[in-house]
Amino acid sequence: MHPAIRILFAAALVPASLAACSNSNGSSTTTTTSSATAAPAKMKTTKVMASSNGLAVYTTNCSTCHQSDGKGAIGPPLAGNPVVTGDASKVIHIVNGGLTGVVKVNGKTFNGTMPAWKGTLSTADIAAVITYIRSSWGNKAGPVTAAQVASTP
Numbered sequence: 001m002h003p004a005i006r007i008l009f010a011a012a013l014v015p016a017s018l019a020a021c022s023n024s025n026g027s028s029t030t031t032t033t034s035s036a037t038a039a040p041a042k043m044k045t046t047k048v049m050a051s052s053n054g055l056a057v058y059t060t061n062c063s064t065c066h067q068s069d070g071k072g073a074i075g076p077p078l079a080g081n082p083v084v085t086g087d088a089s090k091v092i093h094i095v096n097g098g099l100t101g102v103v104k105v106n107g108k109t110f111n112g113t114m115p116a117w118k119g120t121l122s123t124a125d126i127a128a129v130i131t132y133i134r135s136s137w138g139n140k141a142g143p144v145t146a147a148q149v150a151s152t153p
Contacts (some may be wrong), residue, residue, distance in 0.1 A: 054132025069136035076105040079137030092152040123149040
């Protein structure tokens with residue numbers, strides 16, 4: 001086949017391929033498959049979506065103090081922080097209500113103020129950002145739900 005015809009053919013396939021990935025209202029969909037049951041695949045997709053939204057929330061609201069790599073600067077590090085990866089209710093309480101005063105993390109002392117995000121961010125955004133920090137930079141803690149955020153003082 002002539003190279004120019006091959007390019008035209010490929011160009012015609014791209015819109016058709018993109019249309020196949022969209023539903024009737026023009027928004028895209030993603031299908032996750034699993035060799036196990038459908039439920040774990042759905043849970044995995046939900047966690048990924050929460051984490052990706054969490055990245056956006058984190059970048060906008062948290063990275064100035066905690067840095068994009070989670071190693072901290074003005075605020076304490078979130079990477080490798082046992083409070084972040086420990087009991088979810090503790091980190092939820094801190095994000096909801098803020099934190100003021102001296103904090104020691106991994107041998108380094110921080111003295112400052114973190115604002116309360118409850119009332120500023122939605123419970124879904126707080127859950128997403130906490131899920132993000134609990135599963136980023138080598139942290140390996142489970143996700144947090146909006147229901148957990150709403151029920152934690």
